[in-house]
Amino acid sequence: MSTFDPIALECLAAIIEEGGFERAAQRLNVTQSAVSQRLRALEAQVGSVLIVRSRPLRPTSSGQMLLKHTKQVRLLRADLERDLQELTPSSQGGGREEERIAIAVNADSIATWALEALGPLARQRLPLEIIADDQDFTQEWLRSGQVLGCVTTVKQALRGCRMVPLGAMRYVAVAQAEFAERCLPRGLTQHSFREVPFVSFNRKDDMSAEFVARIFGLKRVSLHQLFVPSTEGQLRAVQAGWAVAVLPELLVRAHIEDGSLVDLAPGSSLPIALYWHCWNLESAVLNALTDALIAGAGAALA
Numbered sequence: 001m002s003t004f005d006p007i008a009l010e011c012l013a014a015i016i017e018e019g020g021f022e023r024a025a026q027r028l029n030v031t032q033s034a035v036s037q038r039l040r041a042l043e044a045q046v047g048s049v050l051i052v053r054s055r056p057l058r059p060t061s062s063g064q065m066l067l068k069h070t071k072q073v074r075l076l077r078a079d080l081e082r083d084l085q086e087l088t089p090s091s092q093g094g095g096r097e098e099e100r101i102a103i104a105v106n107a108d109s110i111a112t113w114a115l116e117a118l119g120p121l122a123r124q125r126l127p128l129e130i131i132a133d134d135q136d137f138t139q140e141w142l143r144s145g146q147v148l149g150c151v152t153t154v155k156q157a158l159r160g161c162r163m164v165p166l167g168a169m170r171y172v173a174v175a176q177a178e179f180a181e182r183c184l185p186r187g188l189t190q191h192s193f194r195e196v197p198f199v200s201f202n203r204k205d206d207m208s209a210e211f212v213a214r215i216f217g218l219k220r221v222s223l224h225q226l227f228v229p230s231t232e233g234q235l236r237a238v239q240a241g242w243a244v245a246v247l248p249e250l251l252v253r254a255h256i257e258d259g260s261l262v263d264l265a266p267g268s269s270l271p272i273a274l275y276w277h278c279w280n281l282e283s284a285v286l287n288a289l290t291d292a293l294i295a296g297a298g299a300a301l302a
Contacts, residue, residue: 004045009070011038012050016059016067016146017102042066059144068145074101075148078126078285100127101285104142104150106135107201108169109274111231112250114151117296121288134204135274142277149278149289162280164294167301168271170249172256173211173264179241180262188244188264190216197224197243199234207270211246215268246270250300271302 014024015035025032043050050063059067078101105114110132122128131141138150143158157163173188175196180187183196193216198208209221226243228234231251238245238261249269255261276293278286 004042004066004069005038006070006073008038008042008045009066009073011035012042012059012063013067013070015039015051015057016063019056064145071102071145071148072279072281075279075281075283075285079283082284082288100129101289102129102131102141102147103278103289104131104133104138104147104152106138106151106274107132107231108135108248108251109151112169112248113296113300114293117292118289121292126285126288134201135272136206137204139277148286149276151274151276151293153272153274154277155273155275158277160280161277164276164290166274166276166293166297168273169301171207171211171246171270171272172249172252172268173208173244173246174238174252174256174261175244175264176239176241177260177262179238179244180264184244184264187262187266188212188215190218193221193223193244197226199226199228199237199243199245201231201234202227202229207272208244208246211270214270215265274301 011024011028014027015021018024018027021032021035025035028035039050046062046066048062049060050066052058052060110130114130118128118130131138131147133141135151135153137152139152139154139158141147142150142152142161151166155163175184184192186192193212200206200208205227208225209223212218212223213221226237228237231247234245235247235251235255237243238247239255244264252261256263274297276290276297278290
């Protein structure tokens with residue numbers, strides 16, 4: 001089996017992660033010509049094209065395999081640095097920029113419990129890269145080899161991965177107090193939900209429709225939606241009186257208690273089960289990530 005040049009592999013990863021040759025060159029502190037030469041040499045060695053020159057750039061199937069291999073090598077380096085740091089505590093560690101440990105986490109978990117859970121590892125200078133996406137789509141980052149783990153709603157373990165249940169995040173429907181009094185004086189009902197806008201994360205986000213359908217026993221729901229691609233941004237939009245939102249109870253609990261937001265369907269909530277998937281590898285870093293997320297979720301989720 002051929003031995004692949006680690007410099008060329010990191011070059012491939014940089015092109016994919018940065019989304020282009022110019023930014024990859026800046027990250028690697030080399031010329032754009034050098035980046036192109038390293039990629040051509042690697043493609044010649046593999047015997048196939050590794051990147052589709054589209055907008056945005058995307059890896060081919062072979063490119064995805066090599067990207068996953070590169071990230072596994074990074075994980076081994078991170079394990080080694082962690083072990084060496086235990087032997088020589090004066091070592092600064094931290095890893096190089098190109099050796100980031102990438103995971104995909106849904107935006108609602110980032111806004112509520114996940115950052116606190118990962119805090120100790122960040123303070124130990126683990127070079128984390130957290131990629132945010134909708135909880136129903138984070139597994140695609142893992143499937144494509146771009147991250148080593150993800151928090152997702154998918155229950156079945158992906159091929160070559162292990163899965164751990166984290167618990168359920170509860171969602172409630174809320175609105176600003178004045179908005180609720182003016183537009184929904186009787187709260188959210190089977191008829192009134194059609195009269196108000198809902199703010200959602202993006203077009204992939206079906207949380208509001210699922211909530212309404214579940215509590216009223218409807219098969220299909222059509223909502224008037226606004227889109228704000230940030231959990232905290234959705235909260236601010238609701239506080240400003242833009243619309244109704246279905247948000248994590250963890251995020252809005254204090255605002256409901258102080259009366260600035262109103263729970264529009266008291267006693268009703270939508271529990272969304274979350275799972276941690278990661279590569280099935282023996283790794284101290286991967287185990288530390290898994291343990292941290294399990295502990296954080298255990299303290300915050302149902």
